[in-house]
Amino acid sequence: MTIVRRKFARWATSLGAAVLLLVSSGCVVGPKYHAPAPQAPAPAYKESPTQFKENEGWTVAQPSDAMLRGKWWEIFNDPELNALEEQLNINNQNIKQFFENFMEARAIVREARAQYFPTLTAAPSVSHSLISQNLKGSTTVSANGTGTTFSTQSTLYTLPLEASWAPDLWGKVRNTVREAQYAAQVSEADLENERLTEQTALAEYFFEIRGQDKLQEIFDDTVVADQKALELTRGLYETGIDDQISVVEAETTLQSAEAGATNVGIARAQYEHAIAMLLGKAASGFSIPVKPMTVAPPPIPVGVPSELLERRPDIAAAERTMAEANAAIGIARAAYYPNLSLTGEGGFESSAIGNWLSWPSRFWSVGTSISETIFDAGLRQATVQQYVSTYNADLAGYRQTVLTAFQQVEDGLAEVRILSKEIQQEQQAVNFAQTFLKLEEARYETGIDPYADVLIAQTTVLADQQTLNALQVEQMTYAVALVQALGGGWDRSQLPSPSRVTQKPAKAETTIEK
Numbered sequence: 001m002t003i004v005r006r007k008f009a010r011w012a013t014s015l016g017a018a019v020l021l022l023v024s025s026g027c028v029v030g031p032k033y034h035a036p037a038p039q040a041p042a043p044a045y046k047e048s049p050t051q052f053k054e055n056e057g058w059t060v061a062q063p064s065d066a067m068l069r070g071k072w073w074e075i076f077n078d079p080e081l082n083a084l085e086e087q088l089n090i091n092n093q094n095i096k097q098f099f100e101n102f103m104e105a106r107a108i109v110r111e112a113r114a115q116y117f118p119t120l121t122a123a124p125s126v127s128h129s130l131i132s133q134n135l136k137g138s139t140t141v142s143a144n145g146t147g148t149t150f151s152t153q154s155t156l157y158t159l160p161l162e163a164s165w166a167p168d169l170w171g172k173v174r175n176t177v178r179e180a181q182y183a184a185q186v187s188e189a190d191l192e193n194e195r196l197t198e199q200t201a202l203a204e205y206f207f208e209i210r211g212q213d214k215l216q217e218i219f220d221d222t223v224v225a226d227q228k229a230l231e232l233t234r235g236l237y238e239t240g241i242d243d244q245i246s247v248v249e250a251e252t253t254l255q256s257a258e259a260g261a262t263n264v265g266i267a268r269a270q271y272e273h274a275i276a277m278l279l280g281k282a283a284s285g286f287s288i289p290v291k292p293m294t295v296a297p298p299p300i301p302v303g304v305p306s307e308l309l310e311r312r313p314d315i316a317a318a319e320r321t322m323a324e325a326n327a328a329i330g331i332a333r334a335a336y337y338p339n340l341s342l343t344g345e346g347g348f349e350s351s352a353i354g355n356w357l358s359w360p361s362r363f364w365s366v367g368t369s370i371s372e373t374i375f376d377a378g379l380r381q382a383t384v385q386q387y388v389s390t391y392n393a394d395l396a397g398y399r400q401t402v403l404t405a406f407q408q409v410e411d412g413l414a415e416v417r418i419l420s421k422e423i424q425q426e427q428q429a430v431n432f433a434q435t436f437l438k439l440e441e442a443r444y445e446t447g448i449d450p451y452a453d454v455l456i457a458q459t460t461v462l463a464d465q466q467t468l469n470a471l472q473v474e475q476m477t478y479a480v481a482l483v484q485a486l487g488g489g490w491d492r493s494q495l496p497s498p499s500r501v502t503q504k505p506a507k508a509e510t511t512i513e514k
Helices: 002-024 072-076 079-091 093-116 172-238 244-278 305-310 313-334 379-445 451-485 498-502
Strands: 119-122 125-131 139-141 147-149 152-165 339-350 362-371
Touching: 072 079, 072 172, 079 093, 079 172, 093 172, 093 498, 172 244, 172 313, 172 451, 172 498, 244 451, 305 379, 313 379, 379 451
Parallel strands: none
Antiparallel strands: 119 152, 125 152, 139 147, 152 339, 339 362
8 A cells, every 4th residue: 555655646746747847838929018119209298388488377387397196186275175075085986886897807817817726626425326126237146145136225435536727838828817917907097097087077066166156146246236226227217317218228137137146056056966976975965165266276287298108097098908908819829729638536435434535445547638729710810810900909099098198288288378368368358347337337327328338338247257257167177177187196106016906805895885
């Protein structure tokens, strides 16, 4: 028995050494991945205020190579916005959905890595059988020595252990693992891009509400002024200085202003409801205090164009998608090579339970097989071509994403810069319109001009104030859009490495939520 054990041990050791040598000599087929060469951008953004001599009321933060970091919304210096953004990062359901997609992608990495190792199964069983006396050849010798044919019962106890393994000779498993790791990185970048999208949407809706509050203030002030104008017109009419048509015009102007003031509530309510949704709350129990917007956007650190490729999560996702497609080409090419499978079985079997696990009851078998596809009607070739085309399409998608990123930054810089100048011009128009109104009111009170001239001045002031407020809201929302175009506070160093996405997550991250 000892001799048999030693022979088995030597045989197993030799087989293991041969398998390790076989695996270590394996190669990884398929193209080696190289990240696309970055496009050579200009040293500075064309639309940056630093490229224009005139002072247009808005500048970028200095130094020019500064970057947004972390909680980008804090540059707006609004405690209420800061608190809302913190709630969004915790409770937004879209962010949670993308996070779970990322956790799923990480699980797929571990699934792929399981193919590196053998599969071991155990199937203990107990069977009791009866041999029919009518079965040919089922004769036995009875106790008295005479030959008779009769039914026999038997019991078999088995405890088999089966192992199978396919060594990764051509890198199919390694490429599968890499593909899953790259896909997990894509999922993480998508998560960060979605987080940035939700954060900027919240900031834009927040400033829209502030703009609606300012517009409400404008209409409320207009209603008060129109009410005074109506009282003055009535007084002049009652004293016979003015006619009834002026009273009707004043009443019409007042009613129109009151209707406009009422209408403001629609947009404000919708933006408020939208913010509640972003925070994962029911709109029925959520409200934001009234506070008219009076601030201009802060200087935003835009950095230099060469940094943009490292700061946008969508660009990182597009590049990792290319790496994923490249690994898929290697998986497809591995199909051209033979597959080696190693199998082994061993355990114990006995007809008596008392001898079931004894050494004489042991059994074992080992084997190997090699399979190679001889004819597949061009399936493997077409599969490789499919993934090559996928890679080329992903390369084009990556380049398009980069071009779009530069376009969005330039758009944002131009919008905020030009709006700054337009706001200055519109503010002057408001000032002149208010002066015009005061002069016309004085002339009307002294009977020099008719009330129609006052009405024109009132309409002009209200229209210019509305335009100015709309421009100020646009400037704030465009500033937020510029932050989004710059990638927020994210940079590529935050993208998890392949080894990190392979790690087993914490228990709290894999618990079923109720």
